[in-house]
Amino acid sequence: MSGERSDDAVERALEATLFATEEPMTVDELAVHLGGLEKGSVREGLKALAHHYAERGVHLVERGKRWHFETAPDLAHLLRREREQVRRLSRAATEVLAVIAYHEPVSRAEIESIRGVQTSSGTLDVLMEAGWIKLAGRREVPGRPVIYATTPEFLDHFGLASRRDLPGIDELRATGLLDPVDDALEQAMGGDMDPDNPSECEADEEADEIAEPDA
């Protein structure tokens, strides 16, 4: 009876000590810390404690002769959680994505020549992060530039069976999407934009990109 009681006391003391310690502890350290307890009872206490925690959310484990509590391996995902945040793609990124989709595989220089403006590296990063474009090797020309192509996730997200589902130039024209740029831009930007000055236009879009998360 009294033996049981003392076992229990050792177990509680070990539990509290190992909970509060900043470093994992050896049996010797624990024995000293608990006022010169016998190492035998420390070992037994640790065994009993490890058994008690075996099925719980935290485990008592021995690593290189040192004991400590740690999260149960199957619950490790609780320590690092991801929180998802939905953001709309900026116009600059949408344009780059469209150019890649219509012309793939394309290099960055080709994207820029098609768009008529420089592409910030952040834009391509965003599209990669979204999982919609991927590196598709290198173009065998001087400089061996990286080329980009769309991914199956891209088709998924945009509800396309294949890239051939994208409307052709003639269809775009028919729907008015190829109308003179001044009108389209004026409509889009409320008219206070200079289409002859593409660098200014790009700067605007970058601003959009930054501003959007707030929206």
Add this chain to the structure above:
Amino acid sequence: MSGERSDDAVERALEATLFATEEPMTVDELAVHLGGLEKGSVREGLKALAHHYAERGVHLVERGKRWHFETAPDLAHLLRREREQVRRLSRAATEVLAVIAYHEPVSRAEIESIRGVQTSSGTLDVLMEAGWIKLAGRREVPGRPVIYATTPEFLDHFGLASRRDLPGIDELRATGLLDPVDDALEQAMGGDMDPDNPSECEADEEADEIAEPDA
């Protein structure tokens, strides 16, 4: 059977999370962290977990609506650190802290009228720095003095589930020792000048009426 299993899963998740967290967590925070669990099951899980740990070397406790694990109080002698981790408070700071805790929110003038001395600015700073008191707005009286109140960290540190757990607060309230001197005087003078027995006063109700606006 499956219900039991899921309760168990919640308990394990709560256990792992509360072992791992660096800050105490509220029911809401736990519910969000565990992927939008129902608050009801979080509360039940916490209750079960607290029960499980009640006799162990570490306890699960609620302090100011936030939950954390801590070592059992009766094991203090084993764990007391040689390096003093607790801030040593001057007698003045201790008293100011008590006045704020038992009367909150209070202005500096109110603290001084109870203590009968001026409060050096360092005293309030020390308590703010310790994270135990905070500014709690201004009293809407002439001069709009700043008022002070205690923080959740204060409850944490002193092991109080809430301010109702402040030692002796019920007796103090019952004996009127938390009422302003003016109210007590009013009550006492209304009767037979017997401060011991204010309830016998005829003017009891009247005194209450006068006391109320100040409360």
Add this chain to the structure above:
Amino acid sequence: MSMTSNDDGFMLSGDAMGAGEATAEMPESWPADEVARTGAKSGDEALYLELEGWEGPLDLLLDLARRQKVDLRQISILALVDQYLTYIEQAKALRLELAADYLVMAAWLAYLKSALLLPKDEQEDPSPEELALRLQLRLQRLGAMREAAARLMGRDRIGRDIFLRGNPEGLRIDRKTLWKSDVYSLIQAYGQVKARTAPRIYHVSNRPVMTLDSALDRVSAMLGVTLDWMDIRDFLPTDAEPELRKSALASSFVAALELARLGRAEIAQEEAYSPLRIRRLKQGASA
């Protein structure tokens, strides 16, 4: 013993002025200990040396009140006043520097005492009884807070008696962005790229102008008709649009200057903004 809630609570609250000693005991036992300790030293002097340990007159009064060893609600205010006044007198006798507020309190208490001893009908408002009661209430409240502080400090405290997990793994929340777009935005963007970069044809519309050459011809020809002064406006085409007139005026003016330079015409203007007049110079007249 070491686990009682009030134990060493006050040790933690001890202030810098050597009060660790004074506060090492449970507050309930203060008066007794105070007396004992005072006795142990050489009488009064030891007590007065602690004057600096009081936090103001109210603090000292509270301590004196506790020496009456009765409930704070039953203390004798008259006795307390005497205790305080005796205390201050003796401190003065020992030439201890007394802060002003202790002296103010002494004066006030002396007044209170005399008022309390006066016959009732000579009392002013507020009555001395009220003043005494007020003092008593204040002492009760201060005493209550002092005990509360001691009990608070004596609780099991985190970092001293209770410990949190020493090395928590910590919780981390990684934010992940889910990007969103749609097919319409995509093809609209492409349409805009194509439209923006499509080859452009620039049309330059013909604006009605009179070139310098035709103005020169016209002015020379018209000057040949007469030797009289002519207003420059007479040289302009009469049926011209306003825009053409502007251009014709400028060109004609430059043509006139050119002819003047060549010595074939002279230009006159009577004053600023008056009509500019031109006439042919006879050949050789200027030579």
